[in-house]
Amino acid sequence: MVSERMLGLGTARSVIRELFEYGKQRSAVVGPEHIYDFSLGNPSVPAPPQINETAIRLLQTEPSTVLHGYTSAQGDDKARQTIAEDLNRRYGTSYTKNELYMTVGAAAALCCCFHGLTCPGDEFIVSAPYFPEYKVFIEGAGAAMKLIQPHQDSFQLDIDALAAAIGPHTKGLVLNSPNNPSGVIYSEETLRAAAQVLTEKAQEYGHPIYLISDEPYREIVFDGWSLPWLPSIYPDTLVCYSFSKSLSLPGERIGYVLVPQQVTDQAQVYAAVAGAGRSLGYVNAPSLFQRVAASCCHLTSDISIYERNAQLLVTSLREMGYQCIQPQGAFYLFLKTLEPDDKAFSLRARDLDLLLVPGCGFGSPGWVRLAFCVQTEMIQRALPKFQELADSYR
Ligand code: PLP
Numbered sequence: 001m002v003s004e005r006m007l008g009l010g011t012a013r014s015v016i017r018e019l020f021e022y023g024k025q026r027s028a029v030v031g032p033e034h035i036y037d038f039s040l041g042n043p044s045v046p047a048p049p050q051i052n053e054t055a056i057r058l059l060q061t062e063p064s065t066v067l068h069g070y071t072s073a074q075g076d077d078k079a080r081q082t083i084a085e086d087l088n089r090r091y092g093t094s095y096t097k098n099e100l101y102m103t104v105g106a107a108a109a110l111c112c113c114f115h116g117l118t119c120p121g122d123e124f125i126v127s128a129p130y131f132p133e134y135k136v137f138i139e140g141a142g143a144a145m146k147l148i149q150p151h152q153d154s155f156q157l158d159i160d161a162l163a164a165a166i167g168p169h170t171k172g173l174v175l176n177s178p179n180n181p182s183g184v185i186y187s188e189e190t191l192r193a194a195a196q197v198l199t200e201k202a203q204e205y206g207h208p209i210y211l212i213s214d215e216p217y218r219e220i221v222f223d224g225w226s227l228p229w230l231p232s233i234y235p236d237t238l239v240c241y242s243f244s245k246s247l248s249l250p251g252e253r254i255g256y257v258l259v260p261q262q263v264t265d266q267a268q269v270y271a272a273v274a275g276a277g278r279s280l281g282y283v284n285a286p287s288l289f290q291r292v293a294a295s296c297c298h299l300t301s302d303i304s305i306y307e308r309n310a311q312l313l314v315t316s317l318r319e320m321g322y323q324c325i326q327p328q329g330a331f332y333l334f335l336k337t338l339e340p341d342d343k344a345f346s347l348r349a350r351d352l353d354l355l356l357v358p359g360c361g362f363g364s365p366g367w368v369r370l371a372f373c374v375q376t377e378m379i380q381r382a383l384p385k386f387q388e389l390a391d392s393y394r
Contacts, residue, residue: 014132015361016040019346023355030353036382038370039355041180041331043248045301045373051247054295055288062291071290073283074274075102075256079294083256086297091229099260101273102285104253106216106242107133108277112257113172113212113238114141115276116269122171124212127157128363129181129334131214134174141276143171147363155182155325155334159193166201172210173198177227178217181362181369182334183310183327185221188228195234202236208264211237216255217330219246219300222307225328235262238269243293245331248301252289306331309372309379316383320390331373334359338393342366348392352385 013021019039027035058067074080080097087095103109110133114124118141125146126134138145148161162173173194177186186194195211202209213230218241221227231237242255259270277283310327317324323336335356337345342358342365349356349368359367372379 009136016132016357019350019355019357022350026353033381035353035355036378036385037355038372038374038382039357041245041371041373042250043245043301043331043373044375045248045303045305047248048296048299048301050296050299051249051292054292058288058291067288067291069287070284071102071287073278075100075285076287076290076294079290080256082294083297087258089298091232093229093231093260095258095260099258099266099270101257101259101270101277102290103240103255103257103277104282104285105244105250105255106214106240107137108253108280108282108285109240109242109255109257110134110174110212110214111137111140111280112273112276112282113210113240114138114143115280116272116274117141117171117210118143119171121169123167123169124171125162125165125173126363127162127175129155129179129359129367129369130174130363131176131180132361138174144169146170149363150182155179155184156190157186157194159190159197162194163197163201166197166205166209168205170201170205170209172212174212174214175230176214176217178220178327178329179332180217180330181332181357181359181364181367182325183330183332184325185225185227185328188233191228191230191233198234198236208236210263210269212240213237214240216240216242216245220303220306220331221329222310222327227329231258231260231262235260236264238263238273243289243297246300246303247293247296249289249293252286252293254285254289254293256285305376306373309374309376312376312379313370313372317386320387322386322390327372331371333370333372334364334367335370337366337368338390340366342368349385349389352389354382354385354389 023037084095239258244250356368
C-alpha cells in the first residue's frame with residue numbers, strides 16, 4: 001500500500017508537462033521547426049556570464065570540503081548577508097541574514113511557509129489565475145485552498161471578493177505578482193486596499209493573517225510598470241523568492257524565504273519555516289549555488305528579450321482579432337479562447353502544432369496561457385498558425 005494522494009500526484013502529470021512531453025514526441029515526427037511550444041516557463045535567455053565565472057572562481061579557489069559541504073540548515077551566513085544587503089540597497093530596508101532562509105527554489109520556499117504556518121483547520125486564500133502547484137503545496141501542508149476570482153476585465157485582485165473570503169480560519173493570502181499566468185502586476189492601490197482588508201480582518205479575528213508573496217518574477221517587469229515592495233505595505237508579509245527566472249537558473253533550485261523582523265511573532269515564524277524545512281528534508285539548499293546566486297543577486301539575465309516577445313505577440317494577435325491581457329511582467333500571455341471551452345480550444349490549437357495551456361488549470365476557464373520565454377523567431381513562425389486558428393472559428 002502507498003499513499004493514495006502521493007500516488008495520484010506521482011502518476012498524473014500536470015497539463016503543462018503533458019503538453020511539453022507531447023511537443024517533444026511530435027517534434028521527433030514533424031521536426032522541431034514545425035512545433036510551436038508555448039507550454040513551459042523555462043527561461044529562454046542564458047544566465048548572465050557572471051554566473052559561470054563566479055561558479056568557476058569558487059570551484060577553483062574555495063576548499064572543496066567547504067564549498068561542497070553542508071552549510072547551516074538555514075543557508076550560508078555570507079550568502080544570506082549578501083542577499084539581505086542587496087534587498088536593503090533596493091528597498092531601503094535593514095534586513096540581516098537572520099531573516100533569510102535559503103531554499104530549493106520558490107517551490108520549497110512556499111512549502112516551508114505553508115507547512116510552517118498551518119494549524120489544523122487553516123485556510124489560505126489564492127486569487128485566480130494561479131500557479132497550479134499552490135493547491136498541491138497548500139493541501140500537502142494540511143491546509144485548505146480557498147479560491148477567489150479576480151476582476152475579469154483587468155485580472156487585478158478583487159478586494160471585495162478577498163474581504164468576503166476571509167474567515168476565522170484564514171491563515172494567509174497568497175499573492176503572485178508579476179503573475180503567472182496573466183502577466184499582471186498588482187497595482188500599489190490594489191495592494192494597499194488588500195493590506196487594509198487584511199489588517200482589519202486580523203483585528204476582527206484576533207490573529208495575524210499572513211501575506212505570502214510569491215515573487216519568482218520580481219525582476220521581470222516591463223517598461224512603464226513598477227512593482228511595489230510588499231513588506232513595506234503590509235508588515236505581516238513573508239516573501240518567497242527564486243533565482244530560477246531572473247537569473248535563468250531553474251535547474252539549480254535556489255531561492256529563499258524572507259521573514260522580516262516586523263512580522264508578528266517573527267522569531268516563531270522564522271523558526272517554524274526552518275522547522276518545516278527540516279521536516280520536509282529540505283535543509284541546506286544547494287551549497288555552490290547559494291554562493292553563486294548571492295554573488296550575482298544584483299544581476300538579471302537579458303529580460304529585454306521577454307518584453308520584445310510580449311510586444312510582438314500582443315500586437316500580432318490583437319491584429320488577428322484575439323483578446324489578451326497586456327503582460328506587465330513575467331513571461332506569460334493570457335489569451336481569451338475563441339470558444340468557451342479552453343480545453344477544446346487548446347486541442348484545436350494542438351492540431352496546428354501550437355501548444356497552449358488551457359486556463360482551467362489556473363482557475364480561469366475561457367483562457368489559455370502562452371509562455372513566451374521562447375526564441376523570437378519561433379513566435380514569428382507561429383503567427384500564421386495563430387491566424388489559421390482564428391480563421392477556423394470564422
Ligand atoms: N511560483 C510561481 C508563480 C512559478 O511560476 C514557479 C515556477 O514556474 C514557482 C513558484 C516555482 O519556482 P521554482 O522553480 O523556483 O521552484
